[in-house]
Amino acid sequence: MTDIQISAESGDAAALAESARFAGRRRRYQTTVRLAQALIVFFVLLLWQFGGGILFDAFYLGSPRGIGLILLNDLQDPLFYRDIRVTGTEMALGYGLGASLGIAFGGIFARWRFVADVFDPFFVAFNSIPRIALAPLLVIWFGIDTGAKVVLAATLVFFVTFFSTLAGIRNVDSALINVARVLGVNEWQLFFKVQLPASLSWIINGLRLSLPFALIGVIVGEFLVASSGLGYRLNMYSTTYNTNGTFAMIIVMMVFMMCLNGAVSFLERKAIGRAPAEDQSYLHA
């Protein structure tokens, strides 16, 4: 009896030690990866800063220092924050509108075969329109303020979430659906308790993939007509051949997008409820 307990304990200890070894190896590996990344950034910045005039013309490529100065300057400009707020608001509205309609229509189409068959060609046709070509019309319909940009972003986001929701629900294992039917679900429960949760990862994937489209839609809209927003600022810098300013805005948008992506990943983990089983191999960090 005691023997067994002791050996069980030492078994646990061995397992703990093993997982600690794995964790240690993974940490060391990750540090190496980060280090390599930092080195790459460092050398690119070095080359960019001191290569101007020797390797390339700084007029076309700007310089990290110049970009930094503009960023510092912009960060003290209240109008810059207004522009971020404007772009952010338009993006949030466009994304929210497009994504909720996309998921709703994806659900309806997946559940309602007749509607899907009838409307399929129209959706494909509409999705084939380069959205930028729609922009002038949208401006006429929704004005030069928020409206046109929100709608432009929404038309882009809509299709991405729509198609992934549709595909997700259609791909739900039919055995699971049959089992649920036998267990007594009604159509409503089948949708909300089986089809929707079963396709959640597809839907979240659609939400993540469509996020950059929301920014693209808004920026393009601001580029065409606007008196505020990051796209407007970008346009302002580029039309005055201010390469550093243009780069600075590109960096701002990049960081902006990365923050949003991080937020979506966070929500994704929350929604799925638990992290997928962790891979013990330190090669996939």
Place this chain on the structure above:
Amino acid sequence: MLKIEGLSKRFVGADKTVTAIDGIHLEVSSGEFVTMVGPSGCGKSTILNILSGLMTPTLGSVTVNGVPLKGVTRDIGYVTQQANLMPWRTLIDNVSFPLEVSGVKTAERQSRARDLIKLVGLAGFEHAYPDQLSGGMRQRANIIRTMIYEPKVILMDEPFGPLDAQTRVVLQDLLLSLWSRAKSTILFITHDLQEAIGLGDRVVLLSARPGRIASIEHVPLPRPRDVFKIHDSPDFRALFDKLWLELEKQVRTE
């Protein structure tokens, strides 16, 4: 109680039609445990798919207590070969799912699920997800998910098919005790003749495709049965040998 009359199913494909089953007649009385064996592809699953209401027969009728069967019904449960648990639900939420959809209060359905989970030896795993359970554990969950809402008839399609020999016997024993407790009517399909005799009151032998009833044997073994030792009984041996010959004939004609 369960009455199957002239049941036939023909699948029409692009280039050929397959007659899966042809003129099945069977009456199962209340509380009876009937097992079905037959060569692979003879239409066993097709019969259960029809009885569950998921598939319509080409010909024939099914009645439960005199009421014709139309589509799926809570009177008939179906335990499939694959556990088909919902991967996003924990064990207890999977098991209590049928009660959830019929509107049973959370506290009650949790306690009923907990009782069954304990009964089949899964206590402690209530909050595990299906991918954290072994095949045998998942199959136990699959069975009690059907038992929990007490359907009058339970159909089982090779529920122990993918399991190893020891787990099979343990689960056979478990199934018999669940059955004697719930007093449900069971129609159980298997490839395994020993399993068919060990569990059933009657064994239905199906012919090679198209599936017809080749013979029906009454199992003369007393209950409660000990599935761990039952193979030693001479009555078991005799029936096994008899059915084995029949089955061999059916497999040969394929």
